[in-house]
Amino acid sequence: MSSTTGQLSRARITSTAGPVIRCEAAVAWEAGKPLVIEEVEVAPPQKLEVRLKILFTTLCHTDVYFWEAKGQTPLFPRIFGHEAGGSAATVNQKRATCVIFSGSILTGVMLNDGKSRFSKNGQPIYNFLGTSTFSEYTVAHVGSIAKINRAAPLDKVCVLSCGISTGIAACEGARMAGASRIIGVDLNPKRFAEAKKFGLTEFVTPNDHKKPVQEGWGVVVGVPSKDAAFTTHPMNLLTERTLKGAFFGNYKPRSDLPSVVEKYMNKEIEVEKFITHQVPFSEINKAFDYMLKGEAAVAWQAGKPLVIEKVEVAPPQKMEVRLKILFTSLCHTDVYFWEAKGQTPLFPRIFGHEAGGIVESVGEGVTDLQPGDHVLPVFTGECKECRHCKSEESNMCDLLRINTDRGVMLNDGKSRFSKNGQPIYHFLGTSTFSEYTVAHVGSIAKINPAAPLDKVCVLSCGISTGMGAALNVAKPKKGSTVAVFGLGAVGLAACEGARMAGAARIIGVDLNPSRFADAKKFGVTEFVNPKDHKKPVQEVISEMTDGGVDRSIECTGNINAMISAFECVHDGWGVAVLVGVPNKDDTFKTHPVNLLNERTLKGTFFGNYKPRSDLPSVVEKYMNKELEIEKFITHQVSFSEINKAFDYMLKGEGLRCIIRMEG
Numbered sequence: 001m002s003s004t005t006g007q008l009s010r011a012r013i014t015s016t017a018g019p020v021i022r023c024e025a026a027v028a029w030e031a032g033k034p035l036v037i038e039e040v041e042v043a044p045p046q047k048l049e050v051r052l053k054i055l056f057t058t059l060c061h062t063d064v065y066f067w068e069a070k071g072q073t074p075l076f077p078r079i080f081g082h083e084a085g086g087s088a089a090t091v092n093q094k095r096a097t098c099v100i101f102s103g104s105i106l107t108g109v110m111l112n113d114g115k116s117r118f119s120k121n122g123q124p125i126y127n128f129l130g131t132s133t134f135s136e137y138t139v140a141h142v143g144s145i146a147k148i149n150r151a152a153p154l155d156k157v158c159v160l161s162c163g164i165s166t167g168i169a170a171c172e173g174a175r176m177a178g179a180s181r182i183i184g185v186d187l188n189p190k191r192f193a194e195a196k197k198f199g200l201t202e203f204v205t206p207n208d209h210k211k212p213v214q215e216g217w218g219v220v221v222g223v224p225s226k227d228a229a230f231t232t233h234p235m236n237l238l239t240e241r242t243l244k245g246a247f248f249g250n251y252k253p254r255s256d257l258p259s260v261v262e263k264y265m266n267k268e269i270e271v272e273k274f275i276t277h278q279v280p281f282s283e284i285n286k287a288f289d290y291m292l293k294g295e296a297a298v299a300w301q302a303g304k305p306l307v308i309e310k311v312e313v314a315p316p317q318k319m320e321v322r323l324k325i326l327f328t329s330l331c332h333t334d335v336y337f338w339e340a341k342g343q344t345p346l347f348p349r350i351f352g353h354e355a356g357g358i359v360e361s362v363g364e365g366v367t368d369l370q371p372g373d374h375v376l377p378v379f380t381g382e383c384k385e386c387r388h389c390k391s392e393e394s395n396m397c398d399l400l401r402i403n404t405d406r407g408v409m410l411n412d413g414k415s416r417f418s419k420n421g422q423p424i425y426h427f428l429g430t431s432t433f434s435e436y437t438v439a440h441v442g443s444i445a446k447i448n449p450a451a452p453l454d455k456v457c458v459l460s461c462g463i464s465t466g467m468g469a470a471l472n473v474a475k476p477k478k479g480s481t482v483a484v485f486g487l488g489a490v491g492l493a494a495c496e497g498a499r500m501a502g503a504a505r506i507i508g509v510d511l512n513p514s515r516f517a518d519a520k521k522f523g524v525t526e527f528v529n530p531k532d533h534k535k536p537v538q539e540v541i542s543e544m545t546d547g548g549v550d551r552s553i554e555c556t557g558n559i560n561a562m563i564s565a566f567e568c569v570h571d572g573w574g575v576a577v578l579v580g581v582p583n584k585d586d587t588f589k590t591h592p593v594n595l596l597n598e599r600t601l602k603g604t605f606f607g608n609y610k611p612r613s614d615l616p617s618v619v620e621k622y623m624n625k626e627l628e629i630e631k632f633i634t635h636q637v638s639f640s641e642i643n644k645a646f647d648y649m650l651k652g653e654g655l656r657c658i659i660r661m662e663g
């Protein structure tokens with residue numbers, strides 16, 4: 001091969017083409033598989049071709065479409081990339097920006113001889129769009145190269161070689177052209193805030209309207225999938241509308257692009273706002289990872305139904321893990337923060353914290369987890385290094401304890417979720433209402449891979465919390481009497497724990513009488529509905545138990561229930577444990593004499609279990625049939641029906657609703 005090209009270059013005397021260059025390129029060997037940085041051979045430029053040294057390149061969604069090759073003709077191995085800046089290599093070191101042009105989308109070869117200029121050990125590697133900029137050196141037709149101002153910073157203006165000149169620039173361009181009304185149309189209303197920066201004056205979201213959005217005067221820019229078809233009634237054209245298409249915003253690359261670069265140099269267009277990440281060439285797959293998209297149920301506003309959206313999930317950073325969630329369920333804590341009635345509102349946000357999944361990838365410094373591990377994410381973490389983690393008595397990790405107001409990751413104070421560049425907040429460091437999520441490694445418990453994730457997912461919050469509140473915190477003695485306030489999943493798990501500890505009487509307290517029928521399965525022996533009594537419930541219970549219960553566990557989140565739960569324990573030895581999550585401004589009020597009379601008041605998160613150290617053994621309890629989980633699972637829905645799970649909880653129907661992420 002090299003001898004043939006050697007002869008060719010001798011034949012073309014005016015050419016500056018040198019020998020075959022060996023350099024690094026990011027080769028896509030197979031559709032959808034990570035690119036591999038390989039040493040490849042780049043043949044010298046032939047007639048009317050130029051060999052370029054690429055200095056900066058970016059990833060545009062067109063690369064991703066053809067790399068995924070889902071609706072496109074697969075052509076592999078191939079070197080992708082078409083948005084770049086570089087200099088003519090073996091010509092005169094002139095600065096050039098290379099642009100998309102050429103009809104080689106489908107062919108992957110050069111026009112001159114129908115061959116590729118790239119090879120690896122003699123195997124040709126296809127070209128992409130006549131540019132293939134994911135390579136240190138590439139060969140392009142001279143007609144695809146725009147020579148630009150040498151003073152322009154290539155790390156910025158490289159983005160002008162495709163996306164910016166074509167896309168949102170439509171708005172920016174309309175503004176520059178003096179349009180007085182620029183109407184943006186997008187299905188996602190949140191896109192509009194950002195779009196104002198680009199000159200949009202009005203917004204239409206087709207979802208808001210019953211009528212279709214008019215197609216008149218439109219310019220189609222998106223690259224359609226191979227088999228997509230456009231249909232409209234011919235009358236729509238007869239009525240003097242024009243249907244046009246544009247590649248590269250109808251700019252002629254060589255004639256017009258230099259002046260687009262000048263617009264940047266004169267500060268008429270701002271390129272920086274389009275550049276959100278930078279990676280070295282060796283980490284090019286990270287650029288694809290940034291594009292890792294999955295569906296998430298986004299809460300755009302307090303109390304409004306979640307919307308399933310494709311979101312971008314950034315790769316895990318230092319000490320972080322990216323998970324593929326398989327099953328998640330709804331806990332009342334999600335509902336409180338979604339309603340945001342007595343809580344700090346933080347939107348848009350991805351809720352969810354009770355879940356099971358599989359590790360997809362790990363960030364720097366993560367040694368005890370690897371892709372494929374089965375895990376439960378937990379809303380309160382365990383760093384294993386702080387004083388709390390080292391203490392036998394606490395699970396309140398200094399670094400990773402529950403923080404309901406933080407919507408970002410600790411490492412950089414940013415979110416890993418975004419939709420069209422707009423960040424979406426995290427919740428409890430878990431955000432499991434998403435196909436993919438990122439969590440700190442300290443918030444992830446690795447469990448027995450044989451455990452069925454559609455069952456044990458509920459152990460990552462509610463069930464472990466209730467059971468632990470009884471077994472680890474209230475610790476009722478054999479034969480004792482226990483009151484449990486709130487007979488949702490958490491409260492019933494507390495009843496289950498009390499039963500395991502050998503309590504003789506378990507008094508269930510709830511305002512919702514429909515809770516009582518099922519509660520018998522959980523060991524509840526007596527029921528009290530505060531609504532049935534004129535007296536405060538603590539007095540009712542005190543009378544039922546000759547002065548008070550030995551232990552009480554509150555699982556409602558209601559401040560009055562918390563006070564009653566404390567005041568109904570026996571003096572001298574009674575212990576009350578608070579589990580429910582209160583409103584932001586709640587205060588606990590009781591007479592100090594209630595404490596002086598030798599009552600104890602405690603609270604717990606996650607039943608005092610240390611998530612990483614203890615949760616695997618709770619899972620084993622299920623595997624050994626010491627713990628029955630199935631009776632807590634009353635509903636199942638698919639991810640697209642996630643809002644139904646909210647309805648069930650708000651109506652007080654059932655206990656746990658498992659949300660299947662797939663199928």
Ligand code: NAD
Nearest residue numbers: 332333486488489490510511556557561579580581605606
């Ligand atoms: P749930 O909605 O399924 O159950 C709550 C039950 O409490 C309902 O049956 C409701 O009728 C009852 N209730 C409400 N107010 C009451 C009152 N004043 N008196 C008696 N009963 C009352 O909720 P869940 O998912 O089981 O969660 C229960 C509580 O535990 C919530 O506050 C939740 O935020 C909290 N929680 C705390 C932790 C923790 O680690 N501390 C973990 C998980 C959940």
Ligand code: ZN
Nearest residue numbers: 383386389397
């Ligand atoms: Zn810690």
